[in-house]
Amino acid sequence: MASSTSGHCLFLAALLLLSSAAYGQQLSTSFYATSCPSFESTVRSVVSSAIGSDPRMGASLLRLFFHDCFVQGCDASILLDDVGTFVGEKTALPNANSVRGYDVINNIKAAVEASCPGIVSCADIVALAARDGTVLLGGPTWNVSLGRRDSTTASKDEANRDLPSPAANLSALITAFGNKGLSAQDMTALSGAHTVGFTQCRVYRGRIYNDTNINQPFAKLRQSNCPATPGVNDTVLAPLDLQTELAFDNAYYGDLLKSKGLLHSDQELYNGGSQDTLVKKYSSNSAAFFADFVTAMIKMGNINPLTGTSGQIRANCAVVNN
Template identity: 50%
Template sequence: MTHSITMFMVLISILALANGSYLYPQFYDRSCPQAKQIVQSVVAKVVAKEAHMAASLLRLHFHDCFVKGCDASILLDSGGSIISEKGSVPNRNSARGFEVVDQIKAALEKVCPQTVSCADILALAARDSTVLAGGPNWEVPLGRRDSLGASLSGSNQNIPAPNNTFQTILTKFKLKGLDIVDFVALSGSHTIGNARCTSFRQRLYNNSGNGQPDLSLDQSYAAKLRPNCPRSGGDQNLFFLDPVSPRKFDNSYYKNLIVSKGLLSSDEILFTQNQQTMQLVKQYAANQELFFQQFAKSMIKMGNITPLTGKRGQIRKICRKVNG
């Protein structure tokens, strides 16, 4: 497995060179040799206190990369000409972990001022969170720089939504250079974390505008969800995405889909709407190691979506605002 991921890293590096960007795991070995250790130790402390933060940090990296590429635009607060992505539909009342990133950045600034980008912090924290939750490890290619702006409209349009159709989500992945295999593997991050009632309510009561629940959701599971997710109110009530092992990064997410217990519509459609994704779900449900290998590869690939490198962008001193 390690060999195949190493070969994959070499291939990604060659592709990155061809695209005029170049990320590689040793980027900070000279300029800030303690960088990876500092990120890892802050993430470990935070996740030990609050296990759910692992999923939140992993999600921040996704929500960053899907907008303008992996450039830490999601971290910017509104100010001046910047309208923050934090207010978008996918992020409002749900994106979190910003204080953790601030903490990591402050620790890095003490040791290596203006050296490690906020975008690289997000990529490292996502990997460390996965490992701490029991998931796979991988070498994170580094060398991203931080954006000088945000895109609220990009955040609203590009991030896959829980009620998007299969084709819409696949298209959103393809527009970022990710394929159907990446779609299934990266969805497996829903093995940890929570979803809000508002993200799946329509499946319980009025799935296709006909006043009927979604019959692709196990009905006894639906009955358990309804008391805390009523027809109205309780929008922010939280539910485990994987009720079997909610804090463990494993393959039970895929096993849930096979028995119609995918919480979000965007999860269950992987098993019900497409032959190829159904086969992948079955493979990952049967073979956790295979899922882990592909998840690591897909995370590396996602982390390479149009990064800013060289002289483009900047290294922000504070992740929430561009340097004055």
């Protein structure tokens, strides 16, 4: 009987140990509360300064987080430079001409390292900067779960394959997001991030010249600065949201109702398909959009994070530690 009791106690102890270890692997909103209590205020300060100098940066930091999480999970792999034989993701087609904000992340990392050396991951910096960029442009806030670690690998091939194309149809978009554990509703809410930011002529040229489900005066407006000839004015910028280009609100959905989505993939959300009702709801109910956006951002931030002893805490976000 004593032997049985002893075995039972050992079994319970093992379960508790495993439970404790599993809990330690999870993300937590208080992860740095003791080890780096100034982390969140430092991020907010640097992001605020960056947006003050360049109002587009809030949207860029949000996009950076999205492009990170969709490739290998939220692990800061997008920040890694091509060094020697190492190939990063920065030159992948979806990233090369549209992702920016690396310098802001580096500035945050330097500031955090000055007060909490070797503690905070680049992946967590990217996640928190995306939240703060959203808030500083007038969008919703949320508690960001932290504790991610940084990848020692990157995948240019995965970036080229998994990041949704601006020319994608609705079915392809739903599949791309579904492959990352995100629903069609999550996808439609996350697309609302296009209520801020700009994109280049090379990205929206096909939409304004080839699509039939586009408001013609709007198409003409964009064609005035974006010629049909590839290679001409490729880098000319246009706002993704015609109405309030630098304010995080629900105006983007109103654009879609008027067939004024700048990207083909944007207008696919309101084109006689399964997301039409949701687009209408978001266009008239800002609170509903904000709530669903927050839910989707939290879900996206939980895509395959490295935790515990996986990965590393990079000293320099652009290169793997020696």
